[in-house]
Amino acid sequence: MCVPSIEEAYSLRVPKRDGEKAIKLVSKMGLFNKELKIESKGEYLHIPLIWKPLPDEIEEIRRILKYFRIYVRNFQRRRKAPRRxxxxxxxxxxxxxxxxxxxxxxxxxxxxxxxxxxxxxxxxxxxxxxxxxxxxxxxxxxxxxxxxxxxxxxxxxxxxxxxxxTETVHREHGCVYHLDVRKVYFSPRLSYEHKRIASQVREGETVIDMFAGIGSFSILIAKMHNRVKIYAIDINPDAVKYLKRNIVANGVLDKVTPLLGDAGEIIRRSLRETADRIIMNLPEKALEYVKVACEAIRPEGGIIHFYSFNGGQDPIDEAEEMLRRAIAEAGRRLSHVLSARRVREVAPGRWQVVVDASVD
Ligand SMILES: C[S@@+](CC[C@H](N)C(=O)[O-])C[C@H]1O[C@@H](n2cnc3c(N)ncnc32)[C@H](O)[C@@H]1O
Known part of the structure; x- marks a missing residue:
């Protein structure tokens, strides 16, 4: 087959002075199409994107870049790109x-x-x-x-x-993760989410990662911050085996405590009223665990990162409402939604959504 050297793709157009910032941003967001060449024209840079950014991705871009435009244009393929x-x-x-x-x-x-x-x-x-x-x-x-x-x-x-x-070593945001694809849950599609949450943690916090898997939130948080304490819980013995290995491989033994078992039981047994922040990345069941998450948060309040699957007219609204109600039923109050976004589409019209909420 003849490989065309020109390809149509979504472009992020920015003034040249913002070029470096924009390339870093779209790389971090997993949007940068590295198979196409960045084009320079007049005072603008055109950066090729993998897909059309979602509304909340556009919001994210807007937070960082003052002047930009997104539209479809032609790009040249990189000559040395290996055959796809x-x-x-x-x-x-x-x-x-x-x-x-x-x-x-x-x-x-x-x-x-x-x-x-x-x-x-x-x-x-x-x-x-x-x-x-x-x-x-x-x-x-x-x-x-x-x-x-x-x-x-x-x-x-x-x-x-x-x-x-099926056992391998994956690299993400400067961390190494040993895992067996058949024995543990891991999705590289959550890479942006791992970084987004880790960047919100502040020095001195205690974090509970209730459904930690091989440690992709916990270990990155520990790598990015000096004074943090993270309890990383998972019910899958294989996940905890790799979690322990990854804690050692990334040099964060003093910050991350791996715990094997049901997050609800472990929290009720030993982690009540300890957490500044709770990560609940088990979208199909997180709602059932909101009550125990509220018990884990310090009396003065804290933050919950709540993942769920939602559909309907407004999946984000639906997720926020679910969380607000569950927190109220647990006897606490959702004081602010700090942010909420669609993480990815999991079936037509059905989304994985995350709500970052502060609880008091
Ligand atoms: C969707 S995965 C999330 C993994 C990880 N947070 C990540 O981003 O890669 C959910 C994890 O929750 C674990 N899990 C399921 N039920 C649990 C429970 N009741 N208590 C603790 N962990 C649980 C599963 O074994 C799985 O590793």
Missing amino acids: AFEVAAEKLPPHLLASFPRSMDIIGEVAVVEIPSELEKYKRVVGESILESHKRVHTVLAKASAVSGVKRLREYEIIAGLGE
């Missing part, structure tokens, strides 16, 4: 199936995770091999074989190419 997986696959797939080639995948360390559409089922090996060929660091390609489910929030996978080794 679908370009490799194009040589082996029937042409009518090329449009079904997965548009995105998650890369976790050396493992790629992809969703195979039913029409490509017969060709999943071709998909896997193409990904291996185009991503030199990837040694194993997994196809999603179920939805995320169960208490441990795991899914099943089928190995479609490579070594079949």
Whole structure:
């Protein structure tokens, strides 16, 4: 297949003087399309984006940049870009199936995770091999074989190419995470959220990460701040095994305490009235744990980062209302919504939402 050297993409146009700031920002937000060249024209820089920013992403950009415009324009591909997986696959797939080639995948360390559409089922090996060929660091390609489910929030996978080794090391925001993709929950799509929350923590705080997984919030918070105490809880023994390993690997033994068990039981047993901040990243069940989170917050108040799945006319409104009611039922008061945003679309019309709320 002939690879076009020009491609249409969303562009963030900024005055040249804001160029560096803007590139840093879109990189941090995971929006920067590194396969296309940044263009310089007159007094402006045009930065290629992966997708059209969501309303709250635009808000985030507006907080940092005074002058900008977002619109679609043509960009040149980077000449040295390696062949993309679908370009490799194009040589082996029937042409009518090329449009079904997965548009995105998650890369976790050396493992790629992809969703195979039913029409490509017969060709999943071709998909896997193409990904291996185009991503030199990837040694194993997994196809999603179920939805995320169960208490441990795991899914099943089928190995479609490579070594079949699912234990790997992933890097995010300067931290290293050892994990086994099959045994613990981890999503690189939460990278921006991990950084966003960690940046809000202040020196001296005690934080409870109720559903900590392998430590992607807890460890980053510990790395970014000198005087913090974090209790990282998870019910999955494998998650806590990797959490402990990651605490050592990132040199934060003195700041993060790993705890295995049900967050509700652990808090009621030993962490009542201790926390300045609580992270509740278990969207399908966080609501059930708001009462115990309120018990964990200091009597003088604190902050809750509440994740949930919402739909309807206004998913953010729905999440805020759920949280406000649950906090009131727990005998406390949601005093302010500090911020609220859609994290990602999990099904058509259904969103993972986060509400950052202060409680008194
Ligand atoms: C969506 S994952 C979040 C992982 C992590 N916070 C992150 O950002 O990668 C939810 C985690 O909660 C854990 N979990 C589920 N129920 C729990 C409970 N009752 N108490 C503590 N952890 C629980 C699961 O094992 C899983 O690792």
